[in-house]
Amino acid sequence: MGVEVVVRGLTKSFGGHPVWSDLTLTLPAGEISVLLGPSGTGKSVFLKTLVGLLKPDRGSVLIEGRDLPRLSERELYEVRKLFGVLFQDGALFGSMTIYDNVAFPLREHTRRSESEIRAVVTEKLEMVGLVGAEHKLPGEISGGMRKRAGLARALVLDPQIILFDEPDSGLDPVRTAYLNQLIVDLNQRTGATFLIVTHDINTARTVPDNIGLIYHGHLAMFGPREMLLSSTEPVVRQFLNAQRIGPIGMAEEKDAEELAAEAQSGAELPPLPPIPLQLPPSDGRPRAAERPPGQWCREHGVTPPPGSFEGRWAADPSEEVAV
Numbered sequence: 001m002g003v004e005v006v007v008r009g010l011t012k013s014f015g016g017h018p019v020w021s022d023l024t025l026t027l028p029a030g031e032i033s034v035l036l037g038p039s040g041t042g043k044s045v046f047l048k049t050l051v052g053l054l055k056p057d058r059g060s061v062l063i064e065g066r067d068l069p070r071l072s073e074r075e076l077y078e079v080r081k082l083f084g085v086l087f088q089d090g091a092l093f094g095s096m097t098i099y100d101n102v103a104f105p106l107r108e109h110t111r112r113s114e115s116e117i118r119a120v121v122t123e124k125l126e127m128v129g130l131v132g133a134e135h136k137l138p139g140e141i142s143g144g145m146r147k148r149a150g151l152a153r154a155l156v157l158d159p160q161i162i163l164f165d166e167p168d169s170g171l172d173p174v175r176t177a178y179l180n181q182l183i184v185d186l187n188q189r190t191g192a193t194f195l196i197v198t199h200d201i202n203t204a205r206t207v208p209d210n211i212g213l214i215y216h217g218h219l220a221m222f223g224p225r226e227m228l229l230s231s232t233e234p235v236v237r238q239f240l241n242a243q244r245i246g247p248i249g250m251a252e253e254k255d256a257e258e259l260a261a262e263a264q265s266g267a268e269l270p271p272l273p274p275i276p277l278q279l280p281p282s283d284g285r286p287r288a289a290e291r292p293p294g295q296w297c298r299e300h301g302v303t304p305p306p307g308s309f310e311g312r313w314a315a316d317p318s319e320e321v322a323v
């Protein structure tokens with residue numbers, strides 16, 4: 001089972017320029033969370049800080065009672081084994097075969113024999129659908145396959161927390177759909193805690209249990225998927241619905257004049273689109289953290305946009321249309 005990651009008051013700057021301040025959120029154990037935000041808002045910096053590759057100026061990252069920024073290098077080395085990271089480009093060694101790339105963490109961090117390593121590598125390659133590509137070099141396979149090879153490598157030490165930095169970057173929509181299904185299936189199979197940084201709105205709307213949005217150096221919102229998808233908070237609404245109208249401008253925050261002109265022109269955000277159902281695991285069994293669709297809305301007295309949950313939602317669950 002995955003572990004909870006508790007982030008409290010995390011602040012990071014480079015050369016006196018703050019990237020973000022006072023980030024506070026909890027990644028629930030075993031759940032999938034997505035982190036969104038305009039380019040350059042420090043999502044990759046956040047992932048690197050979580051795993052201890054960057055040191056925050058202030059704040060804590062608590063995992064199983066240990067505060068990562070306060071650990072010695074040696075303790076950090078141990079805690080890092082809880083993490084698997086899928087970097088943007090898969091971060092494979094170009095001169096090594098896929099097999100050797102996936103075996104690399106086992107050879108570096110464990111004393112397992114080559115036959116034990118073979119069993120683990122084969123299992124992980126099978127999990128990501130790459131059996132048969134073991135002897136290829138990264139340059140000989142497609143971008144989607146490289147992502148899956150990177151994922152197999154992230155899985156070899158059986159991590160409790162898996163961080164994905166833009167797993168869908170550079171993939172076509174069909175490959176993105178396959179990768180999203182793989183992520184949901186792996187979450188169900190491993191029970192690990194997942195955090196995905198993405199710019200893909202469809203991924204953000206259908207894959208996670210929770211969504212967070214970093215904007216203007218702060219965490220604008222973090223919470224259950226239904227909370228953000230039904231939110232009318234301008235930044236959240238603009239971002240999750242990929243709109244130009246709203247506080248986020250081309251390069252940075254719009255200034256008061258631009259916003260006033262927008263208001264005067266009568267430009268309004270279109271109504272919120274329906275909340276889609278969550279992507280289910282492909283074996284038909286529930287997700288580790290599955291909740292009935294619309295439960296959060298009902299519990300919080302929020303009426304979701306019309307047509308949400310494929311039109312099956314009702315304020316009173318006894319009136320809900322059966323699947």
Ligand SMILES: Nc1ncnc2c1ncn2[C@@H]1O[C@H](COP(=O)(O)OP(=O)(O)OP(=O)(O)O)[C@@H](O)[C@H]1O
Pocket residue numbers: 014019037038039040041042043044045046
């Ligand atoms: N090691 C570093 N030293 C100095 N500045 C850095 C360093 N790493 C990142 N930054 C700066 O921190 C800011 C946030 O970068 P980051 O890559 O985390 O953004 P991001 O939200 O992941 O962007 P994108 O969505 O475009 O991938 C940028 O201004 C970047 O230049």
